[in-house]
Structure formats: C-alpha cells, structure tokens
Amino acid sequence: MPRKMLYLVFMLLLLVYNPVNARASEPPEIDVAVGLENFDFQPLFEEFSAKTGIKVNILAFNNNQLKSELLLYADALQLPDAVIIPSDYMGLSELQFSQVPESWLSKKLTQKVIENSKVNGELKGVPIMYGNHLVLYYNRALVPHPITDLQTYAQQTVADKPTLGWNFYEMYWFVTFANALQPNLIQAGVPQLDTKAMRLAISNYQSLLNSGIIDADCVYQCLMNRFKTGKLDYFVNGIWAYRQLKDKLKDDLAIAPLPRWGNYQLMSLASSHVLAFPANGIESKKSPHLKQLVDFMQSQKVQDKLWDELNALPANGDSLAELIKRDDKALSQLIASLHETYPQPNEPIMAYIWEAMLKGLTRYLGGVYSVEETTQYMQFIVTKSGQNESKSQHR
Amino acid sequence: MKANRSIVDEIKRKITALFSLFLVVLVAMVGFSLMQQKATLEQEDVKRTGASLISDFKAQVNELIYQVAPLSEDHILSTLPSDLLFTQYAVKALTNLVDNTDMVKSAFINDGSVFTVEGYPFDTLRWNNSVFSEHANKVLSQQRRTLKIDKLVVPVESIEKKPSDQAKLFLAIPLRQKLSSLMRPYKYTGVLFLEVDLEPFLGSNQEKGSIWLTSQELVLEGTQSSDATEGVYRSPIYSLKDDFVALDLQLQREAEVYSNDILRAVLYIVLIGLMLVVLLTWYLRRLAKRLTNPMQALERHCERLKRGHYVSAKSDFEFRELRTLQVTLNQLAKQIKEQISSLESEKVKAQSSERAKSHFLANMSHELRTPLNGIYGVFQLMKHHRNAADSKELIAQGMTSTETLLSLLNDLLDFSKIEAGELKMESATVDVKSIVTEVKQEFVHTASAKQIDLIIHTEELANPYRLGDSLRLKQILRNLISNAVKFTSDGSVTVILQDGGKHLSIRVIDTGAGISEVALKKLFNRFQQADSSTTRKYGGTGLGLAIVKQLAELMDGRVTVTSKEGIGSEFTVELVLDICDAPEQSIMQDLQAIPALKDKNLLLAEDNPLNQKIFSAMIKPTEANLVIAQDGEEAIELYHELKPDIFFVDIQMPKKDGLKVCSEVREQDKTTPLVAVTANVMSGDLENYQQLGFDNCVAKPIDMKKLYEVINTIVS
Incomplete structure (x- = not known):
C-alpha cells in the first residue's frame, strides 16, 4: 500500500512538472499575414482570440510587399500559418497553399464565390469577402455628377491641376482599360497579352496619362489624402476605401460605376479575399486551430458585421442579401457595381500577368519599347515565367 | 662739375x-x-x-570584381530571368548595387533574348540589347563550370544607336543557379552587366593630368581625350590576348x-x-x-677745427679706422693749438720787443741829443768866451758829453756785435785790480756829486792777474757801477772782488731804489729797464745789463741779481778767467804813449775838412809828416808819389772809396800798413776791411789813445 501511495504521488508530481504538459498549458498561436491597404482585421482577430484562446500574431504588409515577402521566404518554408490574400495570389505555387477541404467551406457561399476560390479546380482558400472591385467616388460638393465618358472628360477638361484620382501604376486600375476591350486575359490557360486589344488599351491608358487630369506620381495614400481634402473631384478606388472616405466626406461622398472610355465600358476585376494556408499549413499540427479560425471567419456573426466593421462585402450569400435589404444608397451602389466586373482569374499565371503588365507598361511609357514591342515583351516574359512555373510544378 | x-x-x-x-x-x-x-x-x-x-x-x-562576384549566384537576380515575380526585389537589388557601389554606373540583366530583363537606371532599358544578348547567349551556351567575369568594351554607337567615338566598359557577371547535377553543376539564367563608372578613378587621380582610356580607336565614356601628342603616355591596361579586351590608358600631363x-x-x-x-x-x-x-x-669736428676751435673730440667710434682718424685729428688739433699758442707767445714777444725797440729809439734819441746838446752848447759858448778859465771848464764839459756820446755808440756797436755773435774776446794779461780802480775813477766825481760812497774791496782777491779781455771786463764793471751810482740817491755803492782759482766774482752792491720782482725777470732783456718810469727818471738805453749778461756768458760766466725795493740791489758777476803772471808795465804804457814818428811819412785820405783838421791835430805831437788827400784818386796818386809809412784811408770818399783804394794799393804793395779810418764800424765791417787788406782800423770819432795804440802797434 505505501508503495502504491508513493507511486501515485510520484506520478502526480510528474504530471504537474512534465514539460510537455507545461508547453500544453501555453496558449496556442497562429501567425497570420495580411495586406495593410485593404481591411483592418485586428478587431476580428482579437475577438477570435478571446473566444478560442488562440493567440493570433498579425504580420501586416503592403499588398505588393506581401506577395514578395511570401515568395522570398517560400523556399525555406518560413511562412506564416495563414494569410488573408486576394484570391489571385493563390496561384503562386511557390507558396504551396494547402488544398482546403470542401467541408471547411460554409454552406452559405454562392457558387460564383466558391469558383473564384479555386485554382486549377482545386480549392486553395476559404473566401471571406467578395468584391474588391473599383468604383468611381466623387465629391458632391465639388462636382454634381460622376464622369460617364472618361475619354471625353480627358479630352475636354482643361484644368491646371489633376481632377481625377487614379492609381496609375497599379495594374488593378490598368486592367479596367484592358477588360474594356478584352474580357479574358487568359484563354484556355494561355495568357493573352500580345493582342490588338491590349495595344489599344495601352495607348488609351497613355492618353489618360497625357491628358493631365491625373497625377501618376501621386500614388494610393497621396490620392486618398487629396480626395479627402477636396483637392480631387473624382477618385477611382476599391470598395475597401469606402469607410475612410465616408468618414471624411460624409454626405458629400457619392459613388458611381466606372465610366466608359469612348464606346467601351471600363470593367474592374472582382475577387475574393481568401483565408489561405501557405506551406501546406493545413497538414501541420496547427490544423485544428486553423479550422477554428476558418469557422470563426465564416460564421454568420462575423460575415454579418463585415460591412459594418470593415466595409467589406461578405462572401456569405445570406449576409449579402441582408445588406441589399438595407436602405443604403451607397451600399446598394457598391453591390450593384459588382455586376460591371469580371471575376479575377486565379490561375498561377495571373501573378506573372500582373508583373508583365507593369513592366511592359513602364517600359512603354519610358519610351523603351513601341506599343507592339511592349505587348510582345509582356507576352514573352509571361510565357517564359509560365514555362518555368510549369517545370517547377512538374518537378 | x-x-x-x-x-x-x-x-x-x-x-x-x-x-x-x-x-x-x-x-x-x-x-x-x-x-x-x-x-x-x-x-x-x-x-x-x-x-x-x-x-x-x-x-x-579587381576589387570591384571581387565585390560583385557573389552576385553571380544571387537567388533573386539569377531567378529573375525565369521568374518575373522577383522583379520588385531584383529592381531593389540593382538599385542598391548601383547606388552603393562607387564604380558601378548602371546594372542590367540580359537573358539572351531581345529584351532586357531588368535594369537600373531606367535608361539601360532603352539600350540596344543585341550587343549584350550576343554575349549573354555565348555565356549561356558555354555553361562554364567556373565563374568567369568578362570585361567588355562596347561602343556607345552600338548601344545608343547614334554616332559616337566613345565606348563603355562593362563587367559581365554570369547569373547561375546551383544544381545538384554532377555534369551540370550550374544553370545559367542570364548575365548581369555592370557598367563600370570611371568617375571615382578619374576623380581621385585628376590632379595627375588628363587621363583617358581608349580601346582601339574609341575613348571610354567619362574620360576626356586630348589632341595633344607631346607628353602623352600610352600603355595597355588589358590586352586582347590575356584579357580578351583591349584597353589602353593614356595620360597627358599639362606642361x-x-x-x-x-x-x-x-x-x-x-x-x-x-x-x-x-x-x-x-x-x-x-x-x-x-x-x-x-x-x-668727424665732419663736425673738422668744421670746429676749421673755425679755429682746436679741441679734442672724444667720440666712442665703433670702427678702428675712424678712431684712428679721430686720434690723428686730435693730435693735429693739439699740434696746431700748441703752434698757435707758441706763435701767440712769439707774437707777444715780438710786440713787446717792438715796443721796447720803439722805446729804445725814443730813449736813444734822447740820450744822443743830451751829449750832443752839451757838445753843441760848449762850442757855441766857446765861440763867444775869451776867458781861458771858462773855456777850460766848457772844454771839460764838452769832453764829458763827447765821451758819453761815444760810450753810447760803443754800447750800440757792442750790442750789435754780440747779437750777431761776432764779438771776439781777446785773451791778454789783465790786472783786475787796476781795471776796477780805473773804472772807479770814472765814477768818482759822479758819486761824489750825489754824495754817495763808492767803495772798492779787493782784499779777497788772491790772483788779480788773469787772461782776459780788459776792454770787456771794464765794460762789465762800467755798466754795473754806472747803474749802481745812477740808481742810488744816498748811501753807497760797494764793489767786492773775490776769487777762487779760475773763478772770479765781482759783486756790485748798492743801497738804491731796488728792483721789483716783475722787473727783475726781464732785467737782462735787451732794450729793457725796470720800467718806463726808470727811463724817464734816470735815462739810459737799457742795453747795459743786456750787454753785461752777454759778455759774462762769453767769458763762461754769468750774472745774477738780488734786489729788494727800497733797500738796494746786488749784482754778482761770476767769470771763469785763467790765472796768469803779472805783465811788464812798460809795454802797456808804450802802446798808448804818443808815438815818435819823426821823419815818418803819413798819408791820410779824408774828404771831410774837419776830420782832416782833427786828425792833423792828433798826429801833430808825433812829429810825423802828414799829407792829406781830398779823395780816393788823389790818395792813390799821393800814395805812389810819397810811398808813405802808414796810409790812413777813409772808407767813404768821393771819386774812389776807401775799399777800392785799398785794393789798388794791395795789388801793388803788400807791405805798406793800411789803416781804415771810418765811421762804418758796424758788425762785419772790420772783418771785411781786414779781408780786403787793411792792417788795422780806427773808428770815428777817433779816440786819440786808440789812434796812438794802433800806430804804436804798427810801428812796433
């Protein structure tokens, strides 16, 4: 008996001071990288931590920087556990995103949203928000009506200062010109950059630059400040900027669909913001915690308050339907403008297309290449990178 | 000028x-x-x-190559050609490389295609890519196992497609990724071209001259070529053979x-x-x-000397020569000063002498007039007096005056002789006692008239006979006694003779007025008397004591005087005279006796009738036969006619003077005694006469005793 008692005491002490147990008593952590420009997820993650006891370490980057940082550390697989990224990033094979089980998805998602979360037919992310498309903001205190024909406006406006906020070297803005003439940048998995429509889009885009109504050197934050302070009449920006602009301009802020360029309607891309798991994170030990995070972000409660807290359109169909029911003109305008968008392709090659368009456009505007050479160049580098991408995938 | x-x-x-x-x-x-x-x-x-x-x-x-070589395997840069998603990082890497590497001016990546993969600055994207593509394709095709960074010199013309003689230097760094294959350890993806910036090299060496790099005919961009041909140094940096690129450095230093x-x-x-x-x-x-x-x-000193300020300068000069000059000037000044002082003294003396002479002449005039007046007066009175007694007294007075006058003239004559150093002392037996007695006799009457005693003491004279000149001895005594009597108004005049061997002492002591100390100092100077009042009171020429002094010195003696005013004076003459025996008395008497010249023919050549009469009267007692010629010619005639025993010749005569007569006579006759009778008895005259042939000389006025002595001497 005493030997049994001693054994029990020993076992109890072992349990109390066991280092495994000691580790297990520490709160679990999840590293999540997000893009800064879009939404502030901090309150949601705090709520999640409070609810689940899982600590969320947030790594915030600019969108472009986020992509580069992830790629840079991809080789060593020193990547965060989860990322909230535009859906097109899912095509970056170097990041080795985990295939998400269908069971993890909410049943309330529309098929359009689900399809937008797949890469080559594989579900690579959990859609949280949908939209992210560009709209035309204007200051009612300065101008009564939105621009309907940007080409005419550019040709006719004689202003001593820029009147339109346009984030010129951001290809998300450029692609509206390309989409106006060419609905698909990728056809059957093949990039379509060396096309007549692309050459015309580039020429039109240069016309916009030369018109003087925009200041290409004033980039995102600069444009935000100018529009907020009434120095710009119009501002083309994503729906994610609505909250900030509304807070500043109040009722002077008005929203309109993107204008036409001549006979062609400028078309924005719309995409999801997905919760994805690089370096095959779902297969890691943190999978249960990640599942908890997915469930939390897709929960009805969170989806319902995405607009109120983040001014993001929810991926959840029910939540979106509820928003439509609201008597909010701006919100209705934002949701309505979704119809004037093309879904953003999530193929891996899309990531190269963005870079190729930027490099091509920069070289063209810098006088390095003619418009024909530019599209040839863009096509060349995308193709070359795509080939290497394929090789690496095969390897 | x-x-x-x-x-x-x-x-x-x-x-x-x-x-x-x-x-x-x-x-x-x-x-x-x-x-x-x-x-x-x-x-x-x-x-x-x-x-x-x-x-x-x-x-x-090389340092740059070492620095950039690791870029060859840089993950971003080497991946970029095959994955454009690395563009942002690659641009950043290239920007950092260019901005932070001194010698890299631009950087771009070529993958062998016609498009530049990426480049910085942006201008590199505009460059003609074909040149670099060619090199990149070569590198890609070679698949080297070892890293080799090539140097390329690419003409600007082919890069920018515009005419240019410039070129750029590039480093071509192969970009590769390491593979696990043994056969192909690396995968070459492209080439990183770095444009070498020469500015740091040129900037750090710009002071060394104009530097430019050339490759064949092209000049590297950034370097400034020079057209100069002189002083240019050219040497290869890289050669085609070793480095596969030709690059030369040219340096020119400005003169x-x-x-x-x-x-x-x-x-x-x-x-x-x-x-x-x-x-x-x-x-x-x-x-x-x-x-x-x-x-x-010194100039100021000379100026002072010029103005007559002969003082010594005492400046302390730095230079020896100037000190010597100053000393010389000082000595000169001193000498001049002394000479001036001496001259002034002489001048004073001369002035004094002049005054004394003037005074003397005035005295002399007075002294001469006094006896002349006596003589002239006597003869005037005798013209009117018939009384013999009165005549005798007048004659005596006339004689006295004549003797006084003669004495004066003798004094002058003697003084003149002494001054000229022509006075010769005779050396004959002299009886000193006798001489003193004779001189005393000359002044007895005068002393008696002044009621003073004239006392002679010869008791202490052991040897009265001496060899000397009696005439001069008398002259000394006469002068001293004459003065003593003259200046003594009462009391006595005592003459004391003493001797000791050759030394003979004559002391003349009077109780007269005495002489002041000042007067004593110049008492023996010629023409000097004690003072001018003395002359006025007592008369006299002032030559007496001077003659005494000269005569005493001629006799190897001296004269001294002590005197006290109001008490009297004592003159002492000390002479050195040899002692001799007493002479025979008769000889002395014969010479001054009247010579016996009976039947003797005497011839006198004299033009003055009065002198003829006087001379005739003096000769008459001798009973000689006297013939008188009126002039020189007549004298010669009479000489030839008479053949006289003695021929007396006056010197100054009409027609033919005495000298000529003498010479004519001596031409024919050397024996006939010729005696000059002349008033020319000044210094040198008598010697001249003797040289011409005269045997003797009688001075005018003729002293009868002297005349007889001369005749007696000739006759004897």
Whole structure:
C-alpha cells in the first residue's frame, strides 16, 4: 500500500512538472499575414482570440510587399500559418497553399464565390469577402455628377491641376482599360497579352496619362489624402476605401460605376479575399486551430458585421442579401457595381500577368519599347515565367 | 662739375645693384637649369604616373570584381530571368548595387533574348540589347563550370544607336543557379552587366593630368581625350590576348604642371631674393647710419677745427679706422693749438720787443741829443768866451758829453756785435785790480756829486792777474757801477772782488731804489729797464745789463741779481778767467804813449775838412809828416808819389772809396800798413776791411789813445 501511495504521488508530481504538459498549458498561436491597404482585421482577430484562446500574431504588409515577402521566404518554408490574400495570389505555387477541404467551406457561399476560390479546380482558400472591385467616388460638393465618358472628360477638361484620382501604376486600375476591350486575359490557360486589344488599351491608358487630369506620381495614400481634402473631384478606388472616405466626406461622398472610355465600358476585376494556408499549413499540427479560425471567419456573426466593421462585402450569400435589404444608397451602389466586373482569374499565371503588365507598361511609357514591342515583351516574359512555373510544378 | 655724392650712399647703391644683378643672374641660371630638367622630369613623371595609374585602375577593377562576384549566384537576380515575380526585389537589388557601389554606373540583366530583363537606371532599358544578348547567349551556351567575369568594351554607337567615338566598359557577371547535377553543376539564367563608372578613378587621380582610356580607336565614356601628342603616355591596361579586351590608358600631363612648379620655384627664389634685398637695404641703411653718424661727427669736428676751435673730440667710434682718424685729428688739433699758442707767445714777444725797440729809439734819441746838446752848447759858448778859465771848464764839459756820446755808440756797436755773435774776446794779461780802480775813477766825481760812497774791496782777491779781455771786463764793471751810482740817491755803492782759482766774482752792491720782482725777470732783456718810469727818471738805453749778461756768458760766466725795493740791489758777476803772471808795465804804457814818428811819412785820405783838421791835430805831437788827400784818386796818386809809412784811408770818399783804394794799393804793395779810418764800424765791417787788406782800423770819432795804440802797434 505505501508503495502504491508513493507511486501515485510520484506520478502526480510528474504530471504537474512534465514539460510537455507545461508547453500544453501555453496558449496556442497562429501567425497570420495580411495586406495593410485593404481591411483592418485586428478587431476580428482579437475577438477570435478571446473566444478560442488562440493567440493570433498579425504580420501586416503592403499588398505588393506581401506577395514578395511570401515568395522570398517560400523556399525555406518560413511562412506564416495563414494569410488573408486576394484570391489571385493563390496561384503562386511557390507558396504551396494547402488544398482546403470542401467541408471547411460554409454552406452559405454562392457558387460564383466558391469558383473564384479555386485554382486549377482545386480549392486553395476559404473566401471571406467578395468584391474588391473599383468604383468611381466623387465629391458632391465639388462636382454634381460622376464622369460617364472618361475619354471625353480627358479630352475636354482643361484644368491646371489633376481632377481625377487614379492609381496609375497599379495594374488593378490598368486592367479596367484592358477588360474594356478584352474580357479574358487568359484563354484556355494561355495568357493573352500580345493582342490588338491590349495595344489599344495601352495607348488609351497613355492618353489618360497625357491628358493631365491625373497625377501618376501621386500614388494610393497621396490620392486618398487629396480626395479627402477636396483637392480631387473624382477618385477611382476599391470598395475597401469606402469607410475612410465616408468618414471624411460624409454626405458629400457619392459613388458611381466606372465610366466608359469612348464606346467601351471600363470593367474592374472582382475577387475574393481568401483565408489561405501557405506551406501546406493545413497538414501541420496547427490544423485544428486553423479550422477554428476558418469557422470563426465564416460564421454568420462575423460575415454579418463585415460591412459594418470593415466595409467589406461578405462572401456569405445570406449576409449579402441582408445588406441589399438595407436602405443604403451607397451600399446598394457598391453591390450593384459588382455586376460591371469580371471575376479575377486565379490561375498561377495571373501573378506573372500582373508583373508583365507593369513592366511592359513602364517600359512603354519610358519610351523603351513601341506599343507592339511592349505587348510582345509582356507576352514573352509571361510565357517564359509560365514555362518555368510549369517545370517547377512538374518537378 | 662733379655731383655731390656720398661715399656711403655710393657703397649702398653699388652693393644693392651688385646683389640685384647677382639675383637676376641666379634666377636666370636656376630657371634655365629647371627648364632643362623639365623635359626629363616630364617624361619620367608621365611614365611613372601612368604605370601607377594602370596598377591603380586594375586594382580598383579587381576589387570591384571581387565585390560583385557573389552576385553571380544571387537567388533573386539569377531567378529573375525565369521568374518575373522577383522583379520588385531584383529592381531593389540593382538599385542598391548601383547606388552603393562607387564604380558601378548602371546594372542590367540580359537573358539572351531581345529584351532586357531588368535594369537600373531606367535608361539601360532603352539600350540596344543585341550587343549584350550576343554575349549573354555565348555565356549561356558555354555553361562554364567556373565563374568567369568578362570585361567588355562596347561602343556607345552600338548601344545608343547614334554616332559616337566613345565606348563603355562593362563587367559581365554570369547569373547561375546551383544544381545538384554532377555534369551540370550550374544553370545559367542570364548575365548581369555592370557598367563600370570611371568617375571615382578619374576623380581621385585628376590632379595627375588628363587621363583617358581608349580601346582601339574609341575613348571610354567619362574620360576626356586630348589632341595633344607631346607628353602623352600610352600603355595597355588589358590586352586582347590575356584579357580578351583591349584597353589602353593614356595620360597627358599639362606642361603647366611642370611650368608652374618651375615658375613657383623661380618665384620663391625671387621672393627670397627680394626679401634679401629688403634685408640688405635695411642692413645697409643701418650700416650707413653706423658709418655716417661717426663720419658726420668727424665732419663736425673738422668744421670746429676749421673755425679755429682746436679741441679734442672724444667720440666712442665703433670702427678702428675712424678712431684712428679721430686720434690723428686730435693730435693735429693739439699740434696746431700748441703752434698757435707758441706763435701767440712769439707774437707777444715780438710786440713787446717792438715796443721796447720803439722805446729804445725814443730813449736813444734822447740820450744822443743830451751829449750832443752839451757838445753843441760848449762850442757855441766857446765861440763867444775869451776867458781861458771858462773855456777850460766848457772844454771839460764838452769832453764829458763827447765821451758819453761815444760810450753810447760803443754800447750800440757792442750790442750789435754780440747779437750777431761776432764779438771776439781777446785773451791778454789783465790786472783786475787796476781795471776796477780805473773804472772807479770814472765814477768818482759822479758819486761824489750825489754824495754817495763808492767803495772798492779787493782784499779777497788772491790772483788779480788773469787772461782776459780788459776792454770787456771794464765794460762789465762800467755798466754795473754806472747803474749802481745812477740808481742810488744816498748811501753807497760797494764793489767786492773775490776769487777762487779760475773763478772770479765781482759783486756790485748798492743801497738804491731796488728792483721789483716783475722787473727783475726781464732785467737782462735787451732794450729793457725796470720800467718806463726808470727811463724817464734816470735815462739810459737799457742795453747795459743786456750787454753785461752777454759778455759774462762769453767769458763762461754769468750774472745774477738780488734786489729788494727800497733797500738796494746786488749784482754778482761770476767769470771763469785763467790765472796768469803779472805783465811788464812798460809795454802797456808804450802802446798808448804818443808815438815818435819823426821823419815818418803819413798819408791820410779824408774828404771831410774837419776830420782832416782833427786828425792833423792828433798826429801833430808825433812829429810825423802828414799829407792829406781830398779823395780816393788823389790818395792813390799821393800814395805812389810819397810811398808813405802808414796810409790812413777813409772808407767813404768821393771819386774812389776807401775799399777800392785799398785794393789798388794791395795789388801793388803788400807791405805798406793800411789803416781804415771810418765811421762804418758796424758788425762785419772790420772783418771785411781786414779781408780786403787793411792792417788795422780806427773808428770815428777817433779816440786819440786808440789812434796812438794802433800806430804804436804798427810801428812796433
């Protein structure tokens, strides 16, 4: 008996001071990288931590920087556990995103949203928000009506200062010109950059630059400040900027669909913001915690308050339907403008297309290449990178 | 007309001019020498600098290669050609590389395609890519196992497609990814081209001259070629053979670099020279001041001497020569001063003597007139008096006056002889006692008249006979006693004779007025009496004591005087006279006795009738036969006719003077005694007469005793 008692005491002490147990008593952590420009997820993650006891370490980057940082550390697989990224990033094979089980998805998602979360037919992310498309903001205190024909406006406006906020070297803005003439940048998995429509889009885009109504050197934050302070009449920006602009301009802020360029309607891309798991994170030990995070972000409660807290359109169909029911003109305008968008392709090659368009456009505007050479160049580098991408995938 | 130049200024000018000339020559020589060295120096320096620059350039390029070589396997850069998603990082990497690497001007990546993968600055994207693609394709096709960074010189013309003679230097760094394959350890993805920026190299060496790099006929961009052909150093940095690229360094140093050095050196020399000139000028000014100040002091001293201030200068001169000059001037001044002092003394003496002579003449006039008046008066009175007794007294007075006059004339004659040093002392037996007695007799009457005693003491005279000149001895005694009697109004005049061997002492002591001390000092000077009042009171020529002094000295003796005013005086004459035996008395008497000349023919040549009568009267007692000729011619005639025993010849005669008569007589006859009778008895006259042939001389006025003595001497 005493030997049994001693054994029990020993076992109890072992349990109390066991280092495994000691580790297990520490709160679990999840590293999540997000893009800064879009939404502030901090309150949601705090709520999640409070609810689940899982600590969320947030790594915030600019969108472009986020992509580069992830790629840079991809080789060593020193990547965060989860990322909230535009859906097109899912095509970056170097990041080795985990295939998400269908069971993890909410049943309330529309098929359009689900399809937008797949890469080559594989579900690579959990859609949280949908939209992210560009709209035309204007200051009612300065101008009564939105621009309907940007080409005419550019040709006719004689202003001593820029009147339109346009984030010129951001290809998300450029692609509206390309989409106006060419609905698909990728056809059957093949990039379509060396096309007549692309050459015309580039020429039109240069016309916009030369018109003087925009200041290409004033980039995102600069444009935000100018529009907020009434120095710009119009501002083309994503729906994610609505909250900030509304807070500043109040009722002077008005929203309109993107204008036409001549006979062609400028078309924005719309995409999801997905919760994805690089370096095959779902297969890691943190999978249960990640599942908890997915469930939390897709929960009805969170989806319902995405607009109120983040001014993001929810991926959840029910939540979106509820928003439509609201008597909010701006919100209705934002949701309505979704119809004037093309879904953003999530193929891996899309990531190269963005870079190729930027490099091509920069070289063209810098006088390095003619418009024909530019599209040839863009096509060349995308193709070359795509080939290497394929090789690496095969390897 | 000569300029008024200063020696010191002249020296100063000359030294400055010489130094300036020396400086100019020195500068010219140094400049010439430096110019000669310039060419050699230029060549050597360019060569050495060029070699140094090549080493430097190579070192810098090698350092750059070492620095950028790791980029060859840079993950981002090597991946970029095959994955454009690395664009942002690649741009950042290229930007950092260009901005932070001194010798990299631009960087771009070529993957062998017609498009430049990426580049910075943006201009590199505009460049013609074909040149670099060619090299990139070559590298990609070679698949080298070892890393080799090539150097390329690419013409700007082919890069920018515009005419240019310039080129750019590139480093071509192969970009590769490491594979696990043994056969192909690397995958070459492209080439990173770095445009070498020459500015740091040129900037750090710009002071070394104009540097430009050439490759064949092309000049590397950033370097400034020169058209100069001289002084250009050219040497290969890289050769096609070893480095697969031809690159030469050319260096040209501007001649100014050397000229400036030379000019600077010459300027330094000139500057130093000018400083030396200034220093020299300053020193010369100082030296001039050091020289001129004492010279001016000497000049002032000379000026004082010129004005007659013969004082000594006592300046403390720095230079020995000037001190010597000052001493000489001082000695000169002293000598002049002494001479002036002496001359002034002589002048005073001369003036005094002049005054004494004037006084003497005045006295003499008085003294001569006094006896003449007596003589003239006597003869006037005798013309009217018939009384014999009265006549006798008058004659006696006339005689006295005549003797006084004669004495005066004798004094003058003697003094003249003494002054001329022509007075010869005779040496014959003299009875001193007798002489004193005779002289006493001359003054007895005078002393008696003044009621003073004239006392002679000869008791202490042991040897009265001496060899001497009785005439001069009498003259001494006569003068002393005459003075004593003259200046003594009462009391006595005592003459004491003493002897001791050859020494004979004659003391004349009176109780007269005495002589003051001042007068005593010049008592024996000629023409001097105690004072002018003495002359007025007592008369006299003032020659007496001077003659006494001269005569005493001629007899190896001396005369001294002691006197007290109001008490009297004592004159002492000490003579050195040999003692001799007493002479025979008869001889002495015969000579002054009337000679017996009966039947003797005497001839007298005399033109003056009065003198003829006097002479006839004096000769009459001798009973001689006297014939008188009226002039010289007659005298010669009568001489031939009479053949006289003695021929008396006056010197000054009409028709033929006595001298001529004498010479004519002596031409024919050497024996006939010729006696000159003349008033020309001044110094030298008697000697002349004797030289001409006269045997003796009788002075006018004729002393009858003297005349008889002469005749007795001739006859005997």
